[in-house]
Amino acid sequence: MSDTHAQTVAYVRDTILPQQEPPISEKGVVRWLRANLFPDWFNAILTIVALFIIYKLLAGFLPWFLGGVWTTDSLAECREVLNGATGGCFSVLTERWNQLLFGFSYPDTEYWRPTLAFILLFAAAAPLLFAMYVPSKVLYFTALYPFIAFWLIWGGTIIVPLMALLGFIAGYFVFKQVEAQSFSGALGAAVVAALIVWFIGGFVSEAMTGVLALEPVASRDMGGFMLNFILGTVCVSLSLPIGILLALGRQSHMPIIKWICVGFIEFIRGVPLITLLFVANVVLAYFLPPGTNFDLILRVIIMITMFSSAYIAEVIRGGLAALPKGQYEAADSLGLDYAQSMRLIIMPQALKISIPGIVNVAVGLFKDTTLVSVISMADLVGMIRGPILASTEWNGVYWELWGFAICMFFPVCYGISQYSQWLERQLATDHH
Structure with a gap:
């Protein structure tokens, strides 16, 4: 049977038809809109209502935000600048941002300390939150971070957080030594060892108040x-x-x-x-x-x-x-x-x-x-x-x-x- 004759007989085609483009309603943005926003008449009504609500919210918010004032020293000056126009008075944020972030009494010259503690928090939390992607050695910094953050935020001598750290280290080593004999006994011995180190550390920190000291903040x-x-x-x-x-x-x-x-x-x-x-x-x-x-x-x-x-x-x-x-x-x-x-x-x-x-x-x-x-x-x-x-x-x-x-x-x-x-x-x- 010739090729020409085979192509004219039903169900015996042996050549592949060229690929056809899908209908416009079944591809691209139109398909996404039909599948997600307008699959039927009820969802179409919900979509229209939702779009109307979003429009009303943006129509009220955007002029207020884009027309806002950022450079005045009081609400009265802000209203004078706006002169009845729509706009927010964001000058309160540019003037009082430090109080909103750090409080009323934290020293202005020491803002770098809590900021640095906040940045270091991400490095300390990384091995706990993303253990499969972060080297396990970073856990040593994670263990040190609470003491570093305390010293940065509250200030004072570094001896105080250092002695607190030594107390935990002493408790850990005592626990590991006694753990094989009794878990509860090891826990009690670890607590006693930590308390002893902290008691001694209280006298040491008082005697060395000026060592690597930051300005204390109450x-x-x-x-x-x-x-x-x-x-x-x-x-x-x-x-x-x-x-x-x-x-x-x-x-x-x-x-x-x-x-x-x-x-x-x-x-x-x-x-x-x-x-x-x-x-x-x-x-x-x-x-x-x-x-x-x-x-x-x-x-x-x-x-x-x-x-x-x-x-x-x-x-x-x-x-x-x-x-x-x-x-x-x-x-x-x-x-x-x-x-x-x-x-x-x-x-x-x-x-x-x-x-x-x-x-x-x-x-x-x-x-x-x-x-x-x-x-x-x-x-x-x-x-x-x-x-x-x-x-x-x-x-x-x-x-x-x-x-x-x-x-x-x-x-x-x-x-x-x-x-x-x-x-x-x-x-x-x-x-x-």
Whole structure:
């Protein structure tokens, strides 16, 4: 049969037709619009309504933002410049940015110290957040960072954080020496060793107050977004390990430990955070010896950490309960003791399940640091409500200041949320 005849017979073509272009409605932007915005009449109506709302918001916001004034010294001057036109008075940000970021009393010449501590935080957190991409040797800097940051922000002699570091090192070495004999005994010996070093370090630091000393800054002089960031970072970092211990304690078979953990968790979860902050500010002083100077920021850190650790404990307990019983039995069959099975098998899986809940608590905790303004601490909200809006120059400026607060908090909270989603994708081992 000739080729010409074969091509005329139905279903016996032996040559390939040239590729045809898809219809205009099935490619490019048109296809995307049809698939995502106008798949049917109901979604088309929702898209149109959403576009109308976005248009109205932008039509009101853009002229106000683009027509804003940035160079005046007061609200009255700003209104004179605008002369009835639409525009925001952003001069309050250019004049008071240092108070919004660092508080009212932090020395102007020392702004580089908290700024440097903030930059170093990314290097310290990298091996913890991106362990698969960062060399493990950077963990040494991560261990040193809390002491470096304390010295940079609070100032004083470097001997104080150095002796604090030596206490932890001494406790670690004592723990490793005694761990093989008894875990609880090793923990107790480590605490005793650390306390001894810190006790000696108190005398050493008093004798060497001028060694590598930065200008001391009292806690009452700290404020602005810097205070919110310090509270959020420290409390989230401390509440996670404490929450893990509380979750394990609540599931313990030892009744006293279980009752203590259950009582702590239920009490803290049943009390508003603002109540705990008032306790930290006022009531806690009555339980201390007369003349004791207990730093207010430290008191607030303790209360916020207690509050968030109770919630994280419940999140992790849910992760532990979600694991199949076979995981616990598999750990027992391998001959692992309790600490080994939790560290190597149970807790990694429970933490993976608990990531969304932990992140939810962390984001809520970071936003709740603004509650310290109620106890007269000059955080970002406290600075806006207090010295700035109370001043005659800027009394009446609201949208600009609260918009600045949004621009400070939103990137941090959104970044935490995005990191958690990325981490979930990295740990997704159960996909087929």
